[in-house]
Amino acid sequence: MSQETIPVTVLSGNLGAGKTTVLNNLLNTRTDLDVAVLVNDMGEVNVDAERVAEHSDISEDDEELIELSNGCICCELRGDLLDALAKLAQAREFDYLVIESTGVAEPLPVAQTLTMGFDQGDLDPTEFYEETGIEVMDYYELDTTVTVVDAHQFWTTFDSKESLMDGDTEKDLGSLLVEQIEFCDVLLLNKCDLVDEETLDEIEEMVEVLQPRAEIIRTEHGAVDPEAIVDTGRFDFEAASQSAGWMQELQEPHESAEEEHGVTSFVFESRRPFHPERFADLLDDFPTNVVRSKGHFWLAGRPEMGLGVDVAGQSIRIEPVGRWVAALPEEEQAQYFEAYPELEENWHPTYGDRGSRLVIIGADMDHDELRAELETATLTDKEMDADWDVFEDRFPTFEGGEDAEDPTDEGTQPIDDSAEEVGLAD
Numbered sequence: 001m002s003q004e005t006i007p008v009t010v011l012s013g014n015l016g017a018g019k020t021t022v023l024n025n026l027l028n029t030r031t032d033l034d035v036a037v038l039v040n041d042m043g044e045v046n047v048d049a050e051r052v053a054e055h056s057d058i059s060e061d062d063e064e065l066i067e068l069s070n071g072c073i074c075c076e077l078r079g080d081l082l083d084a085l086a087k088l089a090q091a092r093e094f095d096y097l098v099i100e101s102t103g104v105a106e107p108l109p110v111a112q113t114l115t116m117g118f119d120q121g122d123l124d125p126t127e128f129y130e131e132t133g134i135e136v137m138d139y140y141e142l143d144t145t146v147t148v149v150d151a152h153q154f155w156t157t158f159d160s161k162e163s164l165m166d167g168d169t170e171k172d173l174g175s176l177l178v179e180q181i182e183f184c185d186v187l188l189l190n191k192c193d194l195v196d197e198e199t200l201d202e203i204e205e206m207v208e209v210l211q212p213r214a215e216i217i218r219t220e221h222g223a224v225d226p227e228a229i230v231d232t233g234r235f236d237f238e239a240a241s242q243s244a245g246w247m248q249e250l251q252e253p254h255e256s257a258e259e260e261h262g263v264t265s266f267v268f269e270s271r272r273p274f275h276p277e278r279f280a281d282l283l284d285d286f287p288t289n290v291v292r293s294k295g296h297f298w299l300a301g302r303p304e305m306g307l308g309v310d311v312a313g314q315s316i317r318i319e320p321v322g323r324w325v326a327a328l329p330e331e332e333q334a335q336y337f338e339a340y341p342e343l344e345e346n347w348h349p350t351y352g353d354r355g356s357r358l359v360i361i362g363a364d365m366d367h368d369e370l371r372a373e374l375e376t377a378t379l380t381d382k383e384m385d386a387d388w389d390v391f392e393d394r395f396p397t398f399e400g401g402e403d404a405e406d407p408t409d410e411g412t413q414p415i416d417d418s419a420e421e422v423g424l425a426d
């Protein structure tokens, strides 16, 4: 880390997990460090900021306590976050910055905002930025992303279908928890005082499978050694974005061994399309012990677009992930073959790159049984020769998808590892 930049720790975690408690604990134990704090709250009144002011040396009038209220810094307040931080750094000298996100914030976009500033594609430059040209990266360097998890509420949240509105987006608590676990350097398993040892072991095993890279620390009342969350130098955007268990599993598939609490994973692959009705039935009645599934699939009758499945806790989302290269004009295909030689190796003479690849993570799963169910949801030999358009298909259709005439439509890039997901709820 260079001398000039101010290191930043970002605290994320579900509502009530203990972020403010961790923050106050930190402020009260590292009194030698001049810490500035930015607290984000969804409501109009920044309750967390009040509580930080109440329980630490920082007062609410203090310019070291910045409040961003009435929105979320992972979405609509990204520009405000960048402005606030640039102004803070210009106005004051301090050693360290801690950002407490709202309980509904996803850590990845917050980290992206801090590491890329306004250069994020969909973020309009603010007036302040247009005038000054000051980039947040001129002053700050993201040091550690911390996710605080409520051990007591863990399984309830995980299995919850309850959803929250975040701006215009609806998020359900279970999948938000998974996202927060999947993107962090340090994971604080808080409220351990309320949970027995056996449950803690179970949670830890699940967390380790979802997020193999993070350091997991058990805490009570947010009491953690400041060294573990401040100035750790652990943050690495590339590593953090690739660290989710499902991603590693897709990159290097291996049938994971049965652990004590039976959290295992496997990758299902097929070069046959799924039957739309049978696969939809299977997803509707998906085994509840599958806690995470991610990947892309080929649906019979959808020759243009690969779809993605995203299972987190009790929520199942289907989303478009991109066009099959096989659906592109020949000149474009040639470009892909050049860029990705492995594409040609796995090319099917009739169906090209179409196929399905899903990672499934769960507790006490019967791999053989689930594999067989997935297999049964793909087309039979007879169906392979039938007309696929007559199958009942209740999967959502997507704009710019298989109905689109121009295969180069925006948002429908061919499938590769970097394919963006479009978060459309089912």
Ligand SMILES: Nc1nc2c(ncn2[C@@H]2O[C@H](COP(=O)(O)OP(=O)(O)OP(=O)(O)O)[C@@H](O)[C@H]2O)c(=O)[nH]1
Residues within 6 Å of the ligand: 013, 014, 015, 016, 017, 018, 019, 020, 021, 022, 048, 102, 103, 148, 190, 191, 192, 193, 194, 219, 220, 221, 222
């Ligand atoms: N028993 C117990 N209670 C805790 C622990 N940590 C925090 N709490 C309590 O849990 C409640 C929520 O803690 P906060 O620190 O406000 O949680 P938060 O993540 O900042 O909450 P939001 O800002 O609403 O998202 C408070 O009443 C805390 O006192 C813990 O380890 N054990």
